[in-house]
Ligand code: M6P
């Protein structure tokens with residue numbers, strides 16, 4: 140029988156309180172609990188042109204992206220959300236992008252909803268099958284379970300998107316760090332072009 144005094148083993152009076160989160164379309168979550176910043180120096184091994192990346196690090200180490208997060212318990216049943224803002228820029232002819240990850244719980248999905256700017260959502264299975272979604276304001280990209288994902292700013296202003304994912308999904312950077320993505324997004328003649336990644340190492344299985 141349903142016990143009115145408890146919810147999933149938690150006392151009613153101990154339940155987490157609802158949260159109200161203002162989101163600015165240009166800046167994402169307005170007052171995040173945490174901001175993760177990734178600068179050029181945090182992206183070692185991610186770009187084709189390592190020399191140019193090193194130069195960027197020594198010439199000011201620019202901010203490549205930031206993730207603005209609200210603290211949500213990392214437990215099954217909760218939905219975590221954040222906004223990511225990728226700065227415009229390139230390392231050589233490769234656009235600024237996120238590191239990319241798969242989920243520690245690989246059978247979990249994620250939603251990205253573009254608020255401003257434009258870019259690409261690059262997704263990949265363990266077998267190296269790649270899919271891209273062009274993101275612009277109003278476009279929602281659905282990342283199904285088992286797809287690693289990275290986002291790329293192919294525009295000339297900040298690329299801003301809201302993300303929603305199961306709070307217990309976790310991040311796994313190891314596979315992408317070791318193998319990379321099978322494709323890279325490069326600027327060629329003023330356009331974003333998807334090319335094979337010569338550094339890609341297919342993972343086992
Ligand atoms: C999105 C979400 C976050 C992720 C962030 C940056 O906001 O997917 O979970 O941390 O992008 O991506 P990465 O962790 O790959 O650097």
Ligand code: ZN
Nearest residue numbers: 242249288304
């Ligand atoms: Zn994710």
